[in-house]
Structures are given as C-alpha cells and as structure tokens.
Amino acid sequence: MHSTPGSVAILAYDGLCTFEFGIAVEIFGLARPEFDFPWYQHRIVAVDQGPMRATGGIQVLADGGMELLETARTIIIPGWRSRSDPVPATLLAALRRAHGRGARLVSICSGVFVLAASGLLDGLRATTHWRYTDELSARYPNILVDPDVLYVDAGQLLTSAGSAAGIDACLHLVARDFGTQVANSVARRLVMSPQRTGGQAQFIPAPVSRTPRSDLSRVMQWARERLHEPLEVRDLASQAAMSERTFLRRFSEATGASPKSWLQQQRLARARELLESSRHTTEQIAQQCGYRSVESFRVAFRTVVGLAPSVYRERFGRGEQALPA
Known part of the structure; x- marks a missing residue:
C-alpha cells in the first residue's frame, strides 16, 4: 500500500534559478495518471513580496507565502540567487520550525547555502556543486562537506550537487516514499536513465573517454x-x-x-x-x-x-x- 506523501513546498524568490525550480515542479508537481495512488500535493511558496523574476526573465506567481511551510511535509530549496546574498531571517526561522516538526528539507545546488545559514547542517555531511564546495567548507566549518558525490541523504536533510544532480536527489526521495519501481517510472517519463546513487562522482575529469x-x-x-x-x-x-x-x-x-x-x-x-x-x-x-x-x-x-x-x-x-x- 502506498501512503499519501503529503505536501511539497517549492521555494520561489526574486532571482530564482529556473532550471532547479523546474526540476522540483516536474517531479513533484506534475499529475501522474499512470499511478493508482495519491501523488504529491505541491505548492509554490513566495520568499519575497512583490514580483519574483526568475533567470531568463520569467515571472513566477506563488500559491502563497511562507505560511505554507508550516504544513509542508517536504520543502525544496532551489539554487539560491547569490551565495553572498543574505537569507531572510523569516525564511531561516520557518525552515528551523519545519525541521523541528519533522519536515524533510531538500537543497539543489547552491540552495545548500540556505540550509547552511539555518545551522541545521552543522555536524552533518552535505554536498553542493563542485565549484562551491571549498567556499561552503570555509564559510561553514561545522558542516562535513563531501565534494565527490551527487547528493547526500542525511535523513530529514538532503543536499545535492550541480543542477542535474537535483533530479537524482528528487528521484531518490520518490524512491524513499514509493520504492524503486515508481522512481524508475518517473525517470522514464523524464526520458532519462534510472536515478543514480548518491555516491557517484559529480565531476568526471575526462568525460570523453578514449x-x-x-x-x-x-x-x-x-x-x-x-x-x-x-x-x-x-x-x-x-x-x-x-x-x-x-x-x-x-x-x-x-x-x-x-x-x-x-x-x-x-x-x-x-x-x-x-x-x-x-x-x-x-x-x-x-x-x-x-x-x-x-x-x-x-x-x-x-x-x-x-x-x-x-x-x-x-x-x-x-x-x-x-x-x-
């Protein structure tokens, strides 16, 4: 029997990273008529007030503000707009409350800097895009940064590497909720190979083999x-x-x-x-x-x-x- 997976809240903000946002919507927000059990209920959550423009000039309309995080079972944090841009204190507080009541928090690419700023990753393994791992280690020395993996599942907290690795992390979460067969079915609809394991290297120095x-x-x-x-x-x-x-x-x-x-x-x-x-x-x-x-x-x-x-x-x-x- 498949249980109801609950609500997925996908953060949106001015300067939104379009691809990472699209990954979350594609996996958790699309209807799945091929399945005979309840799928995720997704909500777009506004971090900022007023118009929110994503990369490429797209304007995003949200379903509501951060009050929606109070009932979400899963919260997705796409790549943050700027690693040097401070995270709003209201968002950090909302994430801490969500974690405290058992919600799962998933970061894609530089979204890990939001989780890092919350302090929730202290003492835990985490990853991000290989270009940012040194900076993450330097700024947050209490985090055990693993630069060589696609994603890290630390239970309630999942962090993933560069953009496409977010697909693997999200499919991993689907597999946690529904099993491998369902996750592979979602992967087939995405026309991609089955979800890769988190331990696979994120950066291959010689991608074109002899x-x-x-x-x-x-x-x-x-x-x-x-x-x-x-x-x-x-x-x-x-x-x-x-x-x-x-x-x-x-x-x-x-x-x-x-x-x-x-x-x-x-x-x-x-x-x-x-x-x-x-x-x-x-x-x-x-x-x-x-x-x-x-x-x-x-x-x-x-x-x-x-x-x-x-x-x-x-x-x-x-x-x-x-x-x-």
Whole structure:
C-alpha cells in the first residue's frame, strides 16, 4: 500500500534559478495518471513580496507565502540567487520550525547555502556543486562537506550537487516514499536513465573517454544480464578485451565510479525490484543478485538502502503477493 506523501513546498524568490525550480515542479508537481495512488500535493511558496523574476526573465506567481511551510511535509530549496546574498531571517526561522516538526528539507545546488545559514547542517555531511564546495567548507566549518558525490541523504536533510544532480536527489526521495519501481517510472517519463546513487562522482575529469561509449555500454549490458553470477572486475575487463588496469582507468573516466561500486549498485537495484514485485525469498534474491551468502546480501542492502530487506519489502512490496524477506 502506498501512503499519501503529503505536501511539497517549492521555494520561489526574486532571482530564482529556473532550471532547479523546474526540476522540483516536474517531479513533484506534475499529475501522474499512470499511478493508482495519491501523488504529491505541491505548492509554490513566495520568499519575497512583490514580483519574483526568475533567470531568463520569467515571472513566477506563488500559491502563497511562507505560511505554507508550516504544513509542508517536504520543502525544496532551489539554487539560491547569490551565495553572498543574505537569507531572510523569516525564511531561516520557518525552515528551523519545519525541521523541528519533522519536515524533510531538500537543497539543489547552491540552495545548500540556505540550509547552511539555518545551522541545521552543522555536524552533518552535505554536498553542493563542485565549484562551491571549498567556499561552503570555509564559510561553514561545522558542516562535513563531501565534494565527490551527487547528493547526500542525511535523513530529514538532503543536499545535492550541480543542477542535474537535483533530479537524482528528487528521484531518490520518490524512491524513499514509493520504492524503486515508481522512481524508475518517473525517470522514464523524464526520458532519462534510472536515478543514480548518491555516491557517484559529480565531476568526471575526462568525460570523453578514449574508449568508445558503445564499447563500455556493451560490457555494462553484458554484466546486467549476468548479475546472478559472482562477477569480478577481471570478468568485465576480459569481456572488454582490456587489461584489468586499463579497464579500471577507462571505466572510471567514463562513469565516475569504479567497476566494483557500479556492480554493487546494479545488484542492489535489481534486489529492490525483486523485493517490490516478486514472491522470491531473501535467499533466492541474494542468489539472483550474485551474492555469495544471504548474510552478505543483508549487510550490503542495509548499508546502502538503510533498511533491512524484510522492512523494504513490507514498505514497498505488493502486499498480498510478497513473501517474508
């Protein structure tokens, strides 16, 4: 059963970052007739009084002022208009109250500077666009800034890197609320690949690999079709007709992740799908996803997903069809 996900409040302000704002509206504000359960209720919340002009000259009309934050379950903070521009005290107070009553706060790109100014990130991991991580660390030394990831999920507080990483962070939140299958369905409607995990590198120094992308894609697809096998990096390198050292370097150059990390992501993504949609036992799922033991599968799943397989199935499985995990 899918519960009502509640209201999503998307901040708008004069000087609004249009792309980041559009990401939040696209994911949380569009009607989803393809689903037979309640979707998010979204509201545009005005931070400033008077006309609010977004980048590109677009004028934004809000549904109301910051009083709407008092009932929002989730608050989205797009990239802030200027990292040096002070955040209104009324907004900071509203965010602290929302956090205190359990609301989730999500920043995209430089929106993290709003959360940082509130003090809510002190002592926690966070990220932002790679161009701003040094500044964030210098200005807010109590925040554990991770410059090498797409997004950080710290429970109530989610921070994401440069603009497009906001899509991944928002899809991650959808997966938290509804499961991987629903998040992937939203991704397909966006005509993009399934949501990337937060640990993937946000900046790839050599995005154009000397290895043709089609070659790596072929090897990756070959591996996806064999997740039930205990694949090792040497198996992928052999399939690519490369030495293991060369394959490691070129895979990292092209994807921003190590082959081992990528394989883990694929195995756990497949495990989520099976827990949501199949009647397989945990032992069967562990075998189908290439784990040598059910114990190692449970540890990996809990470490990455944050839930035990049994809890994940109870929350996102198809009720009467699912067997205990």
